[in-house]
Amino acid sequence: MVMHIPFDNTYAHLGPLFYSKQLPEPVTAPQLIAFNQPLADLLQVSGNSAQEQAQVFAGNQMPSGADPLAQAYAGHQFGTYNPQLGDGRAILLGEVLGQDGKRYDIQLKGSGRTPYSRRGDGRAWLGPVLREYVISEAMHALGIPTTRALAAVATGETVWREGGMPGAVLTRVAASHLRVGTFQLFAARGEIAALRQLTDYAINRHYPQAQGPMGLLRAVRDAQARLIAAWMSVGFIHGVMNTDNSSISGETIDYGPCAFMDHYRADQVFSSIDRMGRYAYSNQPSIAVWNLAQLATALIQQLDDPQQAVDEATEIVHAMPALIEAEWLRLFRRKIGLETAQDADMELISELLELLEQGQADFTNVFAALGDGDARDQFLAPEAFDGWERRWRQRCAQEQDPKAVMRAANPVYIPRNHRIEEMIADAVAGDLSLFERMQQVLANPFTVQADAEDLRRPPQENEVVAATFCGT
Template identity: 50%
Template sequence: MSAAPVIPLTSVFADTFPEMATPWRAADPPDPRLLILNRPLAEELGLDPDWLETPAGVRFLTGTNLPEQAKPVAQGYAGHQFGGYSPRLGDGRALLLGELHGRDIHLKGSGRTPWARGGDGLAAVGPMLREYVISEAMHALGIPTTRSLAVVATGKSIVRENLAPGAVLTRVAASHLRVGSFQFARATGDADLLRRLADHAIARHHPHAGNALELFQAVVDAQAELIAKWMLTGFVHGVMNTDNMTISGETIDYGPCAFMDAFDPATVFSSIDETGRYAYGNQPTIAQWNLARLAESLLPLFDDDQEKAIALATEALGTFRTRYARATIAGMSAKLGLKTDNAPLAEDLLAHLAAEKADFTSFFRRLAAGDETGDWVDRWRAENPDTEAMNRVNPIYIPRNHLVEEALADGEVRHLLEAVTSPFDERPELARYAAPAPPDFGTYRTFCGT
């Protein structure tokens, strides 16, 4: 058995921002059982994966066996949820254990905190395994994301629509600073807190930024690049509230998210998104709206003259569309194997895909294989595309919704993980993981609990 290691967990956020950090302890699970461990990520973090599989290690993963110096906290933040402002959100069922080599170690489903707003603070096995699969697939696709280190069953049933087995997800992030963090700081009226938070974000994520305005510009750029990557893979986040937009530019909070099958800009998966606010095609607009809320929070740091501060913020925010468009066209050109960007060709393709309701993922692999015909394809071939390069950027395997649901129903996600964590390498034995959903799969709906 591996000896207990020395884990150099720090408490930078807890020590620096006591105004935004509520000291708290994870609930003690009655019968913790490790369901899945990300051994490569553990090694990357300097953790011994063999030890993490021991009872003591599993208790570390649930936050109940921490180093003596650890100061776990529930973080406070505000946010706009579906456009409505909530001044007091925070980690209702989550806990920041601390930082390890500059990265957050964070729990979800670890029990009710003072920020819980009436919730039970718990999570079910299925949704936590789902986040594990999708976040690791996003990482393999080259999309900035929080990572999943482990899922531990708690041995306790939780009440949802029915009784469900409980679980804790251990995740890793560059940090959990978000737009809502700055909204919270601004709402306190504490100018020093707002400035310290901005300085902390600069030091941790954007050290090239010399001031708050340059920090804002860096976040605009990072989010433009991130949303472009979402759009190029057909990813629909589903709940783009301001408390779910990171300052680092990582994807966070895999709630009612899913990957689009048939291409349709109006695609919505979330059961509570009745107006389509967070539909696939709306994601760039919503991202820019969220960034405007960040700008409002940072205004006092841009300039003492409010009119000048607003002008500076407006100018920086205005670069989002240009940066996003440039990233999208470059990414689409790569997906098409083109040596130079061709926006008209790409735009015509998206119109064609929408009209045909074509499968967004498999289309590009079929195109590279020569299995597509038509006038648009003739125009594309005239550009002398590099089909080998296409297969290096177009995945054959993604966490298709029917496969995710099937894996969760079976309680076995390892085969799906094998496919989606090497998404570009075709393997004949995994052919079923490349196939679109069967016709009887029907309309797919996800829930915030998932």
């Protein structure tokens, strides 16, 4: 059966200011590594031939209805504005309407040079492709808004980074690829008509109830506040929260030097390029507010009364920290079994996090063990946990079913950094078994699974991953 993708493209209608038409660069010998059949079913993508899937998702063959393009955007990178970024190694094939009635982008990542490549080769190597495939699908299973992975294809070519690496292409699915940096591009250029066009498009596509630019700003704020709190609740560190990596739809996008914490540290940084800790775990809420302020600055440019717009935008942005904290508190209450709210809950949660940091305890395993009653064993000095546990049990006695709440809130399995690195090393050597196994286990992260204890285990001292790297 010939592959069918029911494209229904709208972004391409915005005009050439927004993108460059661009075909993917063909590759030598594409081979299918993975294909996400449940996601394909949602997108109504049909076709049973692995050979054809490899050709399409490597970029060698364009399915009917595709309108390939590279999107233009700008962005602040580590606080410094870059006026011209864009898809330097990605091609948007087009959009589809899923069986759920929602619109999705289908994008090839690692598909070759574009006008935005800036001396880059536009390619990706196998490691970052498999990392994003596994982590994005794990985030989806955790219930956290995210881009998803439809396919991974080996190219049969060598990509040169520190040395020669096997090349690969990821097919990424997103509610859209609109970023804060997309709005910044037109605002900085003074292209107000294009900025208004983009604003209307974003509202119609994502937030049809929003009223005008400030309504869009408020909707993005609320979605981003929920997203950041969700990241914090599972110990996720994005690693590179530049405005070009901040999605208007409120999804997690661009899994570069991301990581999940093992031992809890509020100032934990993994990204090898984040030398000042700008995007540390505990800084993510404040950076989300900073990014929203950049979106506000861009949106204001199109309004007729700038001073009134500044006042309204300031109020919207200044409300974000409290929204993040409220959602953070709701999620962390659930992590310790609480569905009702009391004033002392914040102090109780904060004390536990301090104990985790002082006791070098594993973030994921401690919270998972609370529901089983054996969290004490997770601490180097367990006696420090005892006083907190007594107060916590007294608080839980006021709840209806705290164990059920905790088991629904606390994952047993996360994509642990040392296992991701092991998976990549195995795959480079030709062994995909750990990649496939991690997908299977992480698809059900809240359920203890037979023969998966090794995927729960924190790293030994010689397994600790101290730094993660951008996939470019």
